Amino acid sequence: MRVNQNFVLRKIRDAYIIVPLGEAIKKANGIMVLNETGAYIFEVLQEEKGFEELVSCIMREYEVPLEIAKSDASDFLEELKTFGILMEEE
Amino acid sequence: MHEERIPLNGTFELTARCNLKCKMCLVRVDEDTISSLGLRELTTKEWIDLAKQARDCGTLQLLLTGGEPMLRKDFCEIYTEIYKMGFVIVLYTNATLVSDKVMDALEKCPPHQIGISVYGSNPSIYDKVCGSGNAFYRMLDGVKKLTTLPSSINIRTTIIKDNIEDYKNIYMLAKSFGEDITFSRSRIVCRTTRHGIAEVDACRLSPEENIDFIYGAYLERLSKDLIDKPIEIEYTVEEKKSELFGCDAGIQSYTITWDGKLIGCQLLGEFMTDPLTEGFEKAWETFVETVPELKQIDACRDCKYKLFCMACPALRYCETKSLFGNPKYLCREAEYSHKILEKLISTKGSEIYENV
Ligand code: SF4
Ligand code: SF4
Numbered sequence: 001m002r003v004n005q006n007f008v009l010r011k012i013r014d015a016y017i018i019v020p021l022g023e024a025i026k027k028a029n030g031i032m033v034l035n036e037t038g039a040y041i042f043e044v045l046q047e048e049k050g051f052e053e054l055v056s057c058i059m060r061e062y063e064v065p066l067e068i069a070k071s072d073a074s075d076f077l078e079e080l081k082t083f084g085i086l087m088e089e090e
Numbered sequence: 091m092h093e094e095r096i097p098l099n100g101t102f103e104l105t106a107r108c109n110l111k112c113k114m115c116l117v118r119v120d121e122d123t124i125s126s127l128g129l130r131e132l133t134t135k136e137w138i139d140l141a142k143q144a145r146d147c148g149t150l151q152l153l154l155t156g157g158e159p160m161l162r163k164d165f166c167e168i169y170t171e172i173y174k175m176g177f178v179i180v181l182y183t184n185a186t187l188v189s190d191k192v193m194d195a196l197e198k199c200p201p202h203q204i205g206i207s208v209y210g211s212n213p214s215i216y217d218k219v220c221g222s223g224n225a226f227y228r229m230l231d232g233v234k235k236l237t238t239l240p241s242s243i244n245i246r247t248t249i250i251k252d253n254i255e256d257y258k259n260i261y262m263l264a265k266s267f268g269e270d271i272t273f274s275r276s277r278i279v280c281r282t283t284r285h286g287i288a289e290v291d292a293c294r295l296s297p298e299e300n301i302d303f304i305y306g307a308y309l310e311r312l313s314k315d316l317i318d319k320p321i322e323i324e325y326t327v328e329e330k331k332s333e334l335f336g337c338d339a340g341i342q343s344y345t346i347t348w349d350g351k352l353i354g355c356q357l358l359g360e361f362m363t364d365p366l367t368e369g370f371e372k373a374w375e376t377f378v379e380t381v382p383e384l385k386q387i388d389a390c391r392d393c394k395y396k397l398f399c400m401a402c403p404a405l406r407y408c409e410t411k412s413l414f415g416n417p418k419y420l421c422r423e424a425e426y427s428h429k430i431l432e433k434l435i436s437t438k439g440s441e442i443y444e445n446v
Contacts, residue, residue: 008176012148013096019150019176025202026240031150031178 001088003045003080011039018042018085027084037062041076045086051077097374099343100149100177101356102141104168105131105157106285106348110184111221112209113293114250114279116356116408117286117348118157127285129349134164136366140346141172143370154201155182157348166195173199180205182246185232186225193235200239206232207246211259218252237268248276249303250293257303277304278400278420280408284347284359297422301430309431334381335403344374352377357404359411382413389416395424398431 006024010017016039018032034042037058044057051073058069080086106119124130132140141152152172159165160183173179181201185208206229210216213223237243245264249257257275264273279294295303334340339354346352351362352373361380365373384403390396401420409417 010145010150010176012098012150017150019178021173021176022199023240025200 001045001050001077001086002048003042003085004087007042007085009034009039009042016042024084032083032085037072038076038079041073042080048089095341095374095378096148097144097342097344098148099151099153099338100144101153101155101343101345102137102172103155103157103345103348103356104137104159104165105162107131107161108156108158108184109161109187110158110225112219112248113221113252113288114219114248114290115286115288116280116282117284119285119287119348123285123287129285131162131348132350132366134168136350137168138171140350140365140370141175141177143365144346145175145177147371147374150178151180152177153180153182158184158187160187160189160192166191170195170199173201178202181241182207183232183236184220184225184229185236186228188232188235196236196239196241200241203242203244204236204239205244205246206236207248208233208260208264209247210253211256211263215253215256219250233267237271242270242272243268244272244274246274246276248279249295250279251295252293254295254299254303275304278405278423280357280405283357283408297419298426301423301426305427309427310434312431334378334384336384337402339404340377340381344377354381355404357408359407385414387414387416393421393424395421395428398424398427400424 004024006020006022008019008021010019016034016036018034020027020031040061041054041058044054049057055066055069055073058064058073059066062069064072077086103117106117106124107121108115108118112118144152154169154172159169159181162168169181179199179201180203182205185206208229209219210226213226216226216229217223245267247253247257247260247264253260261273264271278300279290281290282288294300301309335354337355339358344352344354345356346365347362350364350366352365352370353359353362354377361377361382363373363377363380368376390399390401393399399420400423401417403413405420406415406417407413409415409419
């Protein structure tokens with residue numbers, strides 16, 4: 001999975017904001033504000049990654065145990081899916 | 091002071107020129123005037139560079155306007171490059187120059203919002219207001235194309251003496267463009283700013299006509315509420331916070347003029363910095379230093395129409411060329427609003443009395 005390239009991450013002061021572009025403007029219908037972990041995951045998913053890979057990135061970056069990294073990741077991925085931001089391989 | 095300043099909302103006036111000649115245009119300057127003033131519009135590269143710098147300084151929403159931006163030969167190039175930088179893009183246009191090439195660019199990079207100005211419901215009104223009857227058909231064609239985009243569309247109109255009779259038709263026309271389309275009209279027609287060449291005084295509604303037009307229905311409702319449930323009208327207004335202009339201008343928003351200056355809002359024509367030579371960041375930072383501190387204006391101190399007064403520093407500037415001038419047009423509007431509200435209350439009051 002990876003993020004749809006029609007979404008651009010902007011850092012404005014301390015805020016992380018996702019701006020939809022192109023065809024995505026209709027579906028996303030507005031901007032989305034992320035927290036720091038969200039922004040990190042968004043960056044990591046600029047390249048194709050599997051779920052396990054993503055989780056280990058989070059564990060390394062934030063020094064959190066497996067369970068926390070897993071639940072953070074899956075919550076956030078759900079959110080990305082709702083907005084059409086996540087692209088999964090068929 | 092001003093610690094919270096951040097240039098979140100930008101406006102780029104990509105050009106001062108327009109293919110139409112609307113009688114009430116705030117901005118339009120023609121090519122001859124531009125060169126006789128020794129000024130010039132920015133180049134392709136300058137706009138793209140400024141946009142990059144603005145993005146790096148925190149601009150999130152960017153309005154691209156003019157004049158008519160599509161008149162620039164390099165519109166598609168500037169537009170596409172800026173779009174890719176990740177702004178929330180709003181594009182203002184009169185929709186009469188939507189060529190296939192422009193549509194190609196907009197299809198690849200649809201703006202988040204398009205504001206389309208529509209000034210009449212037929213060629214003869216377009217001829218009177220914009221100096222071209224044919225422009226009406228070109229606008230219709232442009233709207234047809236633009237409404238195929240996933241962008242949200244806002245039809246914007248401005249009412250002057252020449253199209254006030256046509257207002258309802260303009261509204262109906264706008265609604266006929268599609269269900270999701272929003273409609274707005276400008277609150278006031280100001281005198282031109284900077285080097286604008288339109289002769290606004292000759293065509294705008296009188297202050298009294300304008301209030302009737304904008305607030306007529308609203309004031310009537312208000313007066314009814316007052317009768318049903320009398321309240322004390324207090325003729326005092328809280329003094330606005332005196333930071334810069336008392337609004338977002340220069341605090342969270344800015345305009346880059348067609349000749350490349352950074353100003354607080356499009357209505358202003360002084361108090362500017364020069365992002366082309368100093369860079370955007372420095373121009374934004376030092377902007378505050380160019381604005382004089384706002385002070386209480388003598389003529390306004392005991393004004394009994396204050397409650398209805400719409401004047402802000404930029405409107406004062408536009409009308410009088412001074413931040414501290416007395417904008418007669420707005421004073422007359424305020425006086426008139428006060429008068430009709432009083433009149434409405436007293437006639438309603440006596441009607442009720444007679445019915446008892
Ligand atoms: S109001 Fe708009 S369409 Fe009319 S002349 Fe000015 S820029 Fe052109
Ligand atoms: S109506 Fe005129 S005099 Fe009164 S407060 Fe407004 S600008 Fe000042």
